[in-house]
Structure formats: C-alpha cells, structure tokens
Amino acid sequence: MSxxxxxxxxxxxxxARRDLNARFRGLRLLLVCIxxxxxxxxxxxxxxxxxxxxxxxxxxxLLGGDLEIEVWQRDLSAEEQAALGEYGVISGGYRLQAMAxxxxxxxxVELKAVDDKWPLYGTLDLSEGRATGAPNGTDAWLAxxxxxxxxxxxxxxxxxxxxxxxxxGIIANEPDRLSEGFQxxxxxxxxxxxxMKAGLIQPGSLYQSKYRVAFENPGQDPEAIExxxxxxxxxxxxxxxxxxRASPGAxxxxxxxxxxxxxxxxxxxxxxxxxxxxxxxxYLDARRNGIATLxxxxxxxxxxxxxxxxxxxxxxxVGSAAGLAVGILVTPLLGAALEGLLPVESGFVIExxxxxxxxxxxxxxxxxxxxxxxxxxxxxPAMALMRSRVVPLARDRRAILATAAGIxxxxxxxxxxTDQPQLSAGFLAGAGGALIVLAGLGLVMRTIARRIPRPSNxxxxxxxxxxxxxxxxxxxxxxxxxxxxxAFVLLAAIQSAIDGNIQSRVPQEAPxxxxxxxxxxxxxxxxxxIAERFPEASVRxxxxxxxxxxxxxxxxxxxxxxxxEEIPDGAWALxxxxxxxxxxxxxxxxxxxxxxxxxxxxDDAFVSIDADFAEAAGIEVGNMLTxxxxxxxxxxxxxxLRTIDWESMGFNYALVFSEAAIADAPxxxxxxxxxxxxxxxxxxxxxxxxxxxxxxSSSVIEVGEVLREARTILEQVGxxxxxxxxxxxxxxxxxxxxxxxxxxxxRMYDTVVLRVLGASRRQILAMQLAExxxxxxxxxxxxxxxxxxxxxxxxxxxxxxxxxxxxxEVFAVLGLGLVMVLAFALGGxxxxxxxxxxxxxxxx
Numbered sequence: 001m002s003x004x005x006x007x008x009x010x011x012x013x014x015x016a017r018r019d020l021n022a023r024f025r026g027l028r029l030l031l032v033c034i035x036x037x038x039x040x041x042x043x044x045x046x047x048x049x050x051x052x053x054x055x056x057x058x059x060x061x062l063l064g065g066d067l068e069i070e071v072w073q074r075d076l077s078a079e080e081q082a083a084l085g086e087y088g089v090i091s092g093g094y095r096l097q098a099m100a101x102x103x104x105x106x107x108x109v110e111l112k113a114v115d116d117k118w119p120l121y122g123t124l125d126l127s128e129g130r131a132t133g134a135p136n137g138t139d140a141w142l143a144x145x146x147x148x149x150x151x152x153x154x155x156x157x158x159x160x161x162x163x164x165x166x167x168x169g170i171i172a173n174e175p176d177r178l179s180e181g182f183q184x185x186x187x188x189x190x191x192x193x194x195x196m197k198a199g200l201i202q203p204g205s206l207y208q209s210k211y212r213v214a215f216e217n218p219g220q221d222p223e224a225i226e227x228x229x230x231x232x233x234x235x236x237x238x239x240x241x242x243x244x245r246a247s248p249g250a251x252x253x254x255x256x257x258x259x260x261x262x263x264x265x266x267x268x269x270x271x272x273x274x275x276x277x278x279x280x281x282x283y284l285d286a287r288r289n290g291i292a293t294l295x296x297x298x299x300x301x302x303x304x305x306x307x308x309x310x311x312x313x314x315x316x317x318v319g320s321a322a323g324l325a326v327g328i329l330v331t332p333l334l335g336a337a338l339e340g341l342l343p344v345e346s347g348f349v350i351e352x353x354x355x356x357x358x359x360x361x362x363x364x365x366x367x368x369x370x371x372x373x374x375x376x377x378x379x380x381p382a383m384a385l386m387r388s389r390v391v392p393l394a395r396d397r398r399a400i401l402a403t404a405a406g407i408x409x410x411x412x413x414x415x416x417x418t419d420q421p422q423l424s425a426g427f428l429a430g431a432g433g434a435l436i437v438l439a440g441l442g443l444v445m446r447t448i449a450r451r452i453p454r455p456s457n458x459x460x461x462x463x464x465x466x467x468x469x470x471x472x473x474x475x476x477x478x479x480x481x482x483x484x485x486x487a488f489v490l491l492a493a494i495q496s497a498i499d500g501n502i503q504s505r506v507p508q509e510a511p512x513x514x515x516x517x518x519x520x521x522x523x524x525x526x527x528x529x530i531a532e533r534f535p536e537a538s539v540r541x542x543x544x545x546x547x548x549x550x551x552x553x554x555x556x557x558x559x560x561x562x563x564x565e566e567i568p569d570g571a572w573a574l575x576x577x578x579x580x581x582x583x584x585x586x587x588x589x590x591x592x593x594x595x596x597x598x599x600x601x602x603d604d605a606f607v608s609i610d611a612d613f614a615e616a617a618g619i620e621v622g623n624m625l626t627x628x629x630x631x632x633x634x635x636x637x638x639x640x641l642r643t644i645d646w647e648s649m650g651f652n653y654a655l656v657f658s659e660a661a662i663a664d665a666p667x668x669x670x671x672x673x674x675x676x677x678x679x680x681x682x683x684x685x686x687x688x689x690x691x692x693x694x695x696x697s698s699s700v701i702e703v704g705e706v707l708r709e710a711r712t713i714l715e716q717v718g719x720x721x722x723x724x725x726x727x728x729x730x731x732x733x734x735x736x737x738x739x740x741x742x743x744x745x746x747r748m749y750d751t752v753v754l755r756v757l758g759a760s761r762r763q764i765l766a767m768q769l770a771e772x773x774x775x776x777x778x779x780x781x782x783x784x785x786x787x788x789x790x791x792x793x794x795x796x797x798x799x800x801x802x803x804x805x806x807x808x809e810v811f812a813v814l815g816l817g818l819v820m821v822l823a824f825a826l827g828g829x830x831x832x833x834x835x836x837x838x839x840x841x842x843x844x
Contacts, residue, residue, distance in 0.1 A: 007299070007300075007302075007303040007306060007307075009306060009310075012303060012306035012307045012310060013310055015294075015307050016306075016307045016308070016310040016311045016314075019287070019290070019307075019311065020311050020314065024315050024318070027279065027280075027283050027311065027312070027315040028279075029275055029276075029278065029282070030275075030276050030279040030280060030283070030312065030315050030316065030319065030366065030370070031315045031316075031318060031319040031322075032319070033272035033273075033275040033276050033279065033319075034272065034276065034315075034316050034319030034320055034323065034362045034365065034366055035319040035320075035322050035323045035326070036272055036323070037272040037323070037361065037362055037365060038319065038320045038322075038324060038327065038358050038359065038361065038362035039322075039323035039324075039326040039327045039330070040323075040327070041323075041327070041354070041357070041358035041361055041362075042323060042324045042326070042327020042328065042354065042355055042358040043326075043327040043328075043330050043331055044327075044354075045327075045351065045353070045354020045355070045357060045358055046327060046328060046331045046350070046351045046354050046355065047331050048354070049351040049353065049354050050331070050351060053351075059242075059243035059244060060120075060121040060122075060214075060243045061119075061121040061122035061175050061176070062175070062176060062178050062179050063121075063176060063179045063212065063241060063242070063243055064091070064118070064119050064120055064121060064122070064175065064176035064179065064212050065091065065120045065121065065212025065213050065243070066088070066212075066213060066214055066215040066218075066220075066222055066242065066243050067084075067087070067212065067213050067215070067222045067225055067226070067240065067241075067242045067243070068179075068210060068211070068212045068213075068240065068241045068242070069084060069210070069211045069212075069229070069238050069239070069240060070208055070209070070210050070211075070238070070239040070240075070241075070576070071208070071209050071236065071237055071238060071239070071577065072206070072207070072208055072209075072237070072546035072547075072577040073204070073205065073206065073207065073545065073629075073630055073666075074209065074630050074631065075092075075209050076092065076209060076211055080233060080236065081211065083229060083232055083233070084211055084213050084229070085213070087213050087215055087216065087217075087220065087225055088213045088214050088215040088216040088217075089117060089120065089213065089214045089216070090117070090211055090212065090213045090214075091114070091115055091117040091118045091119070091120050091211070091212050091213075091214075092115055092192070092209065092210065092211040092212075093112065093113045093114040093115055093118060093192050093209075093210055094111075094112075094113040094192070094195050094201065094207050094208065094209055094210070095110070095111070095112055095113075095180070095207065095208040095210060096110075096111050096113075096195060096200060096201075096205070096206065096207035096208065096699065097109075097110060097111070097184055097185065097206075097516055097699035097701060098110075098111040098160050098161065098188075098195075098198075098200055098699050099160070099688070099691065099692045099696075099698070099699055099700050100146060100150060100158050100159065100160050100188060101150070101158060101159050101688075101689060101692040101693075102150040102151060102152050102156070102157075102158045102159075104151065104685075105149065105150050105151045105685070105689075106150075106685070106688040106689045106692045106700075107146060107149035107150055107185070107186070107688075108184065108185040108699060108700045108701050108702055109146050109160075109185045109186055109187070109188045110180075110184060110185045110186065110187050110188070111160065111188050111190065111194075111195060111200070112180075112187055112188065112189045112190070113189075113190050113191065113192045113193075113194055113195050114134045114189060114190075114191070114192060115134060115191075115192040116133070116134050116136075116191075117134075118133060118134045119133065119175050119176060120212055120213075120214040121175065121214065122175030122176070124141065124171065124173070124174060124175060124189070125171075125172045125173035126141065126169040126170060126172055127144075127169070127170040127171070127172045128169065128170075130169070132169070134189070134191060134192075135168060135189060135190060135191055136191060137191065138163065138164065138165050138166055138191075138194070139165070139166050139168035139169075139190075139191075140165040140166065140167060140168060140188055140189060140190045140194075141168060141169050141170070141171050141188070141189040142167050142169070142170060142171065142186070142187070142188050142189075143170070143171050143186035143187040143188070144170055144171070144186070145185075145186030146185075146186035146187070146188055147167065147170055149186065152167055153167070154167050154168070154169060154170060155167065155168075159692070160188070160190070160194070160198050160200070161195075161197075161198025161199050161200045161696045161697060162197075162198050162199050162696050163194055163197050163198040165188075165190065165194070171187060171189070174187065174189075179241065184701045185701065185702075195207065198696070198697075199696060199697045200517075200697050202517075202697060203666035204517075204545065204665075204666040204667040204668045205517050205668060205697065206516050206517055206544065206545075206546065206668070206670075206699075222242030222243060222244060223242065223244075226240045226242065230562055231562075234550075234560070234562045235550055235628050235631070235633060236628075236631070237547070237548035237550075237576070237577050237628045237631075238576075239575070239576030239577060270431045270435075270483065272365060273365045273368060273369040274369070274479055274480050274483055275480070276365065276366060276369040276370055277369040277370070277372065277373065277476070278476055278480060280312060280369070280370040280373045280374065281373040281476075283312075284308065284373050284374065287308075291304055291308075294307070305374060305375070308374055309374060312366065312370050312374070313366075316362065316363055316366035316367075316370075317363070319362065319366075320358075320359050320362035320363060320366075321359075323358070323362060324355055324358060324359055327358065328350060328355075357413075357417055360413065361410065361413065364406060364409055364410050364413065365406075365410060367406050368402075368403055368405075368406020368407050368409070368410060369403065369406070371402035371403050371406060372400065372402065372403045375398055375402055411428050414428060415428075427790075427793075430789070430790075434482075434486075434786050435479065437782065438478050438479045438482040438483070438782065439475060439478075439479065441478055441482070441778070441779070441782060442475035442477075442478035442479065443475070445467060445468075445474060445478065445775065445778055446467060446468040446474050446475075447468070449464045449465075449467040449468040450468040452464070459763060459766050459767045459770055460770055462754075462767045463767050463768075463770035463771040463774060464774070466767070466771045467771060467774065467775070474775070477772075477775055478775060478779060481775060481776060481779050481783075482779050482782055482783055482786065483783075483786075484783075484817070484821075485776070485779060485780065485783030485787075485814065485817045485818070485821070486782075486783040486786035486787040486790075487787065488783070488787065488813050488814060488816065488817035489783055489784055489786070489787025489788060489791070489810060489813065489814055489817075490787040490790050490791050491813065492787075492805075492806075492809055492810045492812075492813035492814070493787060493788055493791030493792075493795075493805045493810050494791050494794060494795065495809075496804075496805045496806035496809045496810060497791065497795045497801065497802075497803060497804050497805045498795070498801070499806070500802070500804030500805065500806060501801045501802055501804055511672035511673055511674050512673055512674060512675045512679075512684075512702070513672070513673040513675075513700050513701065513702060514670065514671070514672055514673075514700070514701040515670065515671045515672075515673060515691070515695075515698055515699070515700050515701075516544075516668075516670050516698060516699040516700075516701070517668045517669075517670075517697055517698045517699055518541065518668055518669040518670065518671055518695065518698050519668060519669070519695075519697075519698075520543075520667075520668060520669055522695065523541055523669055525694070526539075526541070526671065526695065527539050527541075529687075529690055529691070529694060530673060530687065533683050533686065533687050533690075534675050534676060534679060534683070534687070536676045537673060537675050538673075538674040539671055539672070539673055539674075540651070540671060540672050541669045541670065541671040542581050542583070542651050542669065542670055542671075543581050543582055543663070543667055543668075543669055543670075544579060544580070544581055544651075544667060544668065544669065544670040545579075545580050545581075545629060545662070545665055545666075545667040546577045546578065546579060546580065546629070547577055547578065547580045547627040547628055547629040547634075547655075547662075548561075548576060548577045548578070548627060548628050549561055549573060549574050549578070549625065549626070549627055549655075550562070550626045550627060550628050550633060551624075551625075551626040552617060552619050552623060552624065552625045552626070553618075553619070553623055553624065554622075554623055554624070555623075555624045558624055558626065561574050568616050568617055568618070569616060570612065570615070570616030570617075571613060571616040571617040572613065572616075573610070573613050573617075573654045573655065574617060578653075578654060578655065579653055580627065580629070580653065580655050580656075580657065580662060581651070581653045581655075581656055581657070582656065582657040582658060582659045582661065582662055583656055583659075584598075584600040584601065584658070584659060585597070585600070586608075586642070587644075587651070587652070587653070587656060589644065589645035589652070590642045590643065590644050590645070591642060591643050592640050592641070592642050593611045593640075593641050593642060593643055594611070594621050594640060594641040595608075595621040595638070595639050595640030595641060596639065596640055597639070597640060598639050598658050601659075602658055602659075602660060603660050604637070604658065604660060605634070605635065605636040605637065605657070605658060605660055605661035606636055606637055606638075606639035606657065606658040606661065607625050607636040607637070607638055607639065607655055607656065607658070607661065608638075608639060608640050608641070608642055608655070608656040608657075609625070609638055609640075609641055609642075609654065609655060610641075610642065610643075610644055610654040610655075611641040611642060611643050612643075613654050614638075614641050619638060620638065621638050621639065621640060621641060622637065622638060623637075623638045624636070624637055624638070625637075625638055625655075627655070627662075629662060629665045630665060630666065632665070634661060634662055634665075636657055636658070636661045636662075639658075651670065651672065688700060751764055765826065768825055768826075769822055769825055769826065771825075772821055772822060772825040773822060776818050776821045776822070777818070780814060780818060783814065783817070784810070784814060788805070788810070791805065
C-alpha cells in the first residue's frame with residue numbers, strides 16, 4: 001500500500017477517488033476555467049490551421065496558376081507573352097466593369113473574359129452539377145446575382161456592350177474567385193474575344209489584362225521568375241502574384257485574425273488561471289478538516305500532495321477533454337461566420353497540432369495556478385490547518401516558486417509556438433504588469449482601509465475592516481474582479497469600435513453611381529441624358545487612366561522602384577499600377593500641406609502627391625516623379641503635397657498631374673452621379689437602360705450595392721471578433737463567481753460570530769454588499785484602463801482600424817459588470833445567512 005516515503009500513487013488514487021465527487025463538487029470552477037481556456041485555444045488553433053492549410057494547398061487553384069501578371073489598360077505584348085510562356089502553359093484574359101441589359105432590366109457586372117485554357121487549375125462548377133471550363137462563342141456563365149438582377153433564366157439572351165450573349169449556366173463554384181478580390185458587381189464569364197467585339201476595350205478604356213502560367217517544372221521558384229521578368233521588362237508595370245500568396249488580402253486577414261484570436265486565447269488563459277487559483281483554494285479550504293485528519297493519522301506532506309493533486313489532475317483532464325471536444329464542434333460555426341471571406345472547409349476539422357497545444361496549455365495553467373494553494377496546505381501541521389479559518393496560514397515560498405515555474409513554462413510555450421513572438425511577448429508582459437498593478441492596488445486598498453478614519457456607520461466600518469483584517473482575501477478579490485471587469489470593457493470596446501468603423505468607413509451618404517469609360521467627346525451628352533430625367537442631379541466627371549510609379553527623388557539621383565528590395569511601409573502607391581488624373585484646380589475635399597497649386601493652363605509637367613504617401617516614400621516638394629502609362633515614361637516635378645478625405649466616396653487620387661504632363665495619353669472620363677433623395681425607382685431603371693443604350697462601352701457601378709457588401713464584410717469580421725472576445729467574458733464571469741465563492745468560505749466564521757452577537761441577516765447582507773461595492777468601484781477605473789488598452793491594441797495594431805469606441809456603451813457595460821459583481825456577492829452571501837450558528841461553530 002505504501003512505498004518507502006509514504007503512500008504509493010495507487011494507494012493515493014484510491015483515497016482520491018473515494019473523496020472525488022462524481023459531479024466534481026468543489027472543483028467545478030477549476031473545471032469550467034480549464035474548459036473555457038482550452039475550448040478557446042482549440043477552436044482558434046483548429047480554425048487558423050485549417051484556413052492556412054487550405055490556402056497553402058489550394059494556392060494554385062485559388063490563383064488559377066503558379067504565377068500571375070497583371071497590367072492595366074493594355075494587353076501583354078507578344079514579347080512579354082513569349083517570355084512568360086517559356087516557363088509553362090499560359091492562360092490570359094481581361095477583367096473589367098460592364099453593363100449587362102435584358103429587355104426590362106440593366107445591371108452592372110464584373111466581366112471576366114478568359115481563353116480556352118482557363119482554368120489552369122481546378123474546375124468551374126455550374127449549379128446544374130456540371131464541371132466545365134471557359135465558355136464558347138457567345139455563351140456566358142453568370143453568377144446567381146446577375147441572373148436575378150437581369151430577371152432572366154438559363155437559355156435566355158442578354159446584351160453586354162454591342163454583343164448579344166446567351167446565359168448558358170449559373171456559376172456554383174468559381175475556382176479563382178478569392179484571388180479576384182472585392183467585387184463591384186456579380187460575375188459574368190465570357191470568351192476572351194467578347195470585350196473587344198462588344199466595343200468595351202478601346203484606347204483609354206479601364207480594364208485589366210491578367211496572364212497566368214502553370215509551370216512546366218513545378219519546382220521552379222515563383223519569386224525568382226518574378227525577378228527575372230522584372231529585370232527583362234523594368235518599365236512594364238507588372239503586378240505579380242504567385243501560388244504562395246494567391247490572395248494577399250486573405251493571407252493578411254488570416255494573419256490578423258490569428259493574432260487577435262491568439263491574444264483572446266492568452267487573455268482567457270490568464271483570467272482562467274486566476275479562477276483556478278481561487279477555485280483550488282476554495283476546494284482545499286472545504287477539505288481542511290480532511291487534510292488535517294489524514295495528517296493526524298500519519299499521512300505525510302507528500303501523501304497530501306499526491307491525493308489532492310490526483311483529484312485536481314482528473315478535473316483538469318476532464319475540463320481539457322471537454323474543451324477540446326467543444327473547440328472541434330464550434331469550428332464549423334466560426335467558419336460559417338467567415339464564409340465568403342476565407343476558404344474554410346465545411347464540417348468538422350481535426351488538426352492534431354493545435355489540439356495538442358491547447359491541451360498542453362490547459363494542463364500547464366492548471367498546474368501553475370493550483371500549485372500554490374496545494375503546496376501551502378501540504379506544508380503545515382494538522383493543528384495549523386484546523387485553526388486556519390481563525391488564524392490564517394502563512395505564505396509558502398516553495399508554492400510561489402512552483403507557480404512561477406509554471407507561469408514561465410506557459411510563457412515559453414506561447415513564445416515558441418507563436419508566429420508573432422513580439423506580439424505574444426508584449427501581451428504576456430502586459431498581463432504580468434497588470435497582475436503586478438492589481439496586486440499593488442490590493443495592498444494600497446488594504447493600507448487605505450486601515451488608515452482612514454473609522455466611519456460612524458457600523459456597517460461601513462465593518463466593511464472597511466473586512467478589507468484590511470488579517471487573512472482578508474482582498475488581494476485575490478482585487479485580481480479576480482479586476483480581470484473580470486476588464487473582460488467586460490474589452491468586449492464593449494471591440495464591438496463598439498468595429499461598429500464605429502462601419503459607420504465611418506462605409507459612408508451613409510455617397511454618390512448613387514460611379515460611371516467608367518465615358519468617351520471624352522460624350523461628356524455633354526452624358527450629362528444631358530441624366531439631366532433630362534433628374535434635373536437636380538449632380539454630375540462630376542474627371543479624366544482617369546492607370547499608371548505605375550517607376551522612379552522618384554531628386555533630379556539626377558532618382559530611385560528606381562524596380563531596384564527597391566522592399567516597398568517602404570505606407571508607400572502603397574509604389575505597388576503596381578494606380579489611378580491617375582489631371583486637373584487645373586485642387587480636387588474637392590483636398591487641402592494643401594506643402595507647396596502651391598500650379599497655374600491653370602501651365603505648360604509645365606507638375607504632380608500633386610498625397611502627403612501620407614509622400615512621407616512614407618520620402619518624397620519632397622521639388623523632387624521628380626516618373627510614371628509609366630501604356631509603356632511610355634512621363635516625368636513631372638512634385639509641386640505640392642495634400643491631404644485627402646478618403647471617406648468622401650468621391651474621386652480621390654494619390655497622384656494628380658497638370659494637364660500638360662499626361663493629358664495626351666489615351667484615356668476616358670469617369671463620373672459620379674448624385675441623384676435626388678426622392679428619385680423614383682422606375683426612373684432609375686430607365687436611366688440605367690438609357691446609359692446602356694447610348695454608352696454601350698461605359699460601365700456603371702451602383703454604389704449602394706457596393707456599400708452593402710462592404711458593410712456585410714465588416715459585420716462578418718465584427719461577429720467573428722465578438723464571438724471570440726465573448727470567451728474572455730465567460731472566463732471573467734467564472735472568475736468573478738469563483739472569487740466570491742472562495743471568499744464566502746472565509747466569511748463563514750465572521751458571519752456566524754456576527755449572528756451570535758445579534759447582527760440581523762439584513763445587516764450582514766448590507767455589510768457584504770458594501771465591501772464588494774467599495775472594492776468594485778475602486779477597480780472600475782483600473783478595469784477600464786486594462787480593457788481599453790487591450791482593445792486598442794486589437795483594433796489599431798492588428799486590424800489597423802481607427803480607434804472609435806462608443807464610450808457611452810463601454811461605460812454602460814462596465815456598469816453592468818459592477819451590477820453583476822454585486823449580484824454574485826448577494827448570491828454568494830445567501831448560504832452564509834442560512835448557516836446555523838451552533839453547527840457552524842462546531843465545524844470551525
């Protein structure tokens with residue numbers, strides 16, 4: 001039954017099993033905290049790993065090739081196509097906005113023209129269940145949205161430009177949809193020659209040429225080929241993507257979500273650890289007499305540790321297993337919330353590595369935070385344990401060392417397994433700092449409560465005494481309540497900040513239509529067509545073209561963009577081709593920050609640059625800037641810098657030139673159309689049909705539809721973040737309840753003595769509420785600072801949104817948290833009021 005040093009593990013398990021309640025009574029808080037932390041990490045790790053694996057495995061299919069080259073307003077030259085074709089099979093086509101029309105309807109669509117080799121990887125699936133490739137002749141594959149907007153069915157005809165097409169099928173799955181980016185209309189896939197036949201591609205038209213290659217040698221390095229093509233055609237303005245970054249936007253979003261979810265998981269673990277410490281303390285305190293009896297009967301300190309460590313280990317294992325199971329079960333729900341944004345497998349996903357990591361975290365947290373109360377009980381003689389409610393036990397340095405070792409192991413595991421060690425290290429350091437601050441605040445509160453003058457009200461006097469008396473759980477309460485209330489603030493700050501960004505980034509007022517590719521000689525006719533139906537409409541037309549920045553800097557010492565090893569942060573306009581325009585006047589919504597605007601009609605080549613971009617790239621007034629437009633280099637002097645109101649939903653260009661600089665390049669006009677608020681829907685439809693009839697090569701974008709899609713995407717992000725942050729709040733609630741439950745056990749002796757001395761139940765209850773109320777009010781500002789700080793990091797540093805929380809909502813949620821603290825305190829005090837003094841005194 002025993003070994004040389006005491007009970008064997010088998011004998012210890014027999015005693016532990018007999019004492020362990022099948023429903024884990026007394027260990028439920030530990031079980032719940034481990035469950036929440038493990039479930040959060042399991043779901044986070046499984047979802048992130050599944051998405052990253054899908055992106056990596058399906059990179060060729062998502063991109064439609066191993067390498068993609070994109071240029072604007074021109075096709076690849078024969079020489080460029082030949083150079084690309086040396087690496088394998090190529091497939092090319094065009095992307096442009098267009099207007100589709102049927103008998104009684106017109107709708108803006110995203111026209112995708114592909115050759116007969118498309119798709120190089122994957123297949124296009126139609127709703128009828130057929131897998132196919134590029135359409136032939138005048139057939140077209142349409143997204144369901146295009147079918148609905150046009151009011152047609154499969155087999156019906158519709159027009160795009162000057163060509164009549166047949167709706168030959170409805171798209172069910174487009175293999176390279178994710179890499180195409182944000183849509184400004186439902187997709188219509190046609191043969192490669194259709195845009196030219198329809199009159200949509202002309203000199204100056206806004207369209208993209210996309211060419212993809214499937215490597216003959218799959219082992220070739222895409223980035224090496226990119227460098228070779230850039231060196232061969234330095235001024236071509238190529239924009240590259242490859243199979244390893246088929247959708248840079250999706251990769252970035254996955255990274256941001258992964259970082260955010262990692263922070264939430266770590267926060268849930270920290271909060272859960274505090275709850276575990278409180279739960280184990282409460283559990284061992286309830287078994288104080290049993291531990292003392294075992295010691296009296298000859299059990300050694302090691303035996304005590306083995307018995308109760310086994311019980312705690314079983315509860316932790318059950319909590320971890322349940323958390324892993326729930327993490328697997330909720331992953332499809334999280335995937336559904338992100339559907340359309342990321343490639344997420346439907347159904348259940350099992351990723352062994354993140355599940356093992358989540359389980360390891362759960363068990364490590366249980367060990368780290370349960371060690372202190374367990375070792376403290378082991379180190380004292382039976383008499384001290386039996387008197388511990390009257391004379392509190394002293395601290396055990398070995399327990400502190402064991403907890404420190406466990407926390408160090410958790411930190412090491414977090415830093416070793418994260419893709420963002422700096423972020424995780426910063427959070428862990430912040431969490432450690434918060435623990436130190438809360439511990440210091442607990443000491444300060446005890447000191448203040450001890451030194452301030454005694455209030456005349458006996459209830460308040462007793463409440464203050466409870467805060468600083470020997471053995472008072474003030475430190476544990478301050479830590480638990482601080483983190484618990486901070487979780488409420490975090491949730492409210494994140495949700496309201498995302499809502500604020502939706503309101504600010506997706507304007508409530510915007511033009512009704514954007515119209516592209518208006519012929520320059522048709523501007524008056526275009527304005528007259530709108531004024532005929534809506535005399536009060538506002539129309540603003542600007543020249544527009546595409547070009548790539550090739551070089552910039554002082555004259556004679558310019559920096560070639562192709563020679564940069566990496567693009568400077570914030571210098572986004574150096575990547576690929578951008579929209580360009582020219583103007584004799586400062587654009588509306590812009591303001592100069594440096595330099596002066598040029599004189600109208602000047603013969604000099606000037607350019608005005610966005611101030612933020614100029615600062616990031618190191619461009620100053622007086623420098624030179626060279627752009628490539630349709631393969632021709634044009635150089636202008638930087639005349640001024642300006643700020644841009646990007647939220648105006650008007651025409652905003654980072655680069656605005658003088659007319660003499662670029663006006664001779666082939667280009668068309670783009671226009672915004674603002675209709676009266678009470679514009680009749682029937683007249684709107686008539687206007688769209690008239691635009692299709694009179695301007696068949698122009699494209700109309702309905703801004704309202706775009707804004708709705710943008711709001712939907714942001715709301716999906718908000719739902720995912722809200723769901724994840726709710727885990728921290730649940731852990732916070734568990735900690736609040738656990739802290740109050742642990743304090744309740746320590747209050748039993750005080751309550752019974754007060755009852756014997758004549759205190760009424762109402763007085764005892766008021767005293768408890770006053771104590772918790774004073775602590776919670778003192779912690780409110782600290783919790784506000786902690787929750788807001790973490791929310792700021794998540795919103796501004798991870799998602800790169802503006803910090804726009806609704807402070808009224810944040811304070812309201814914090815107030816709700818304070819009310820819940822008092823409610824839990826009230827609920828935790830009721831069992832004390834029901835205790836019979838005679839029986840309680842005998843047990844004490």
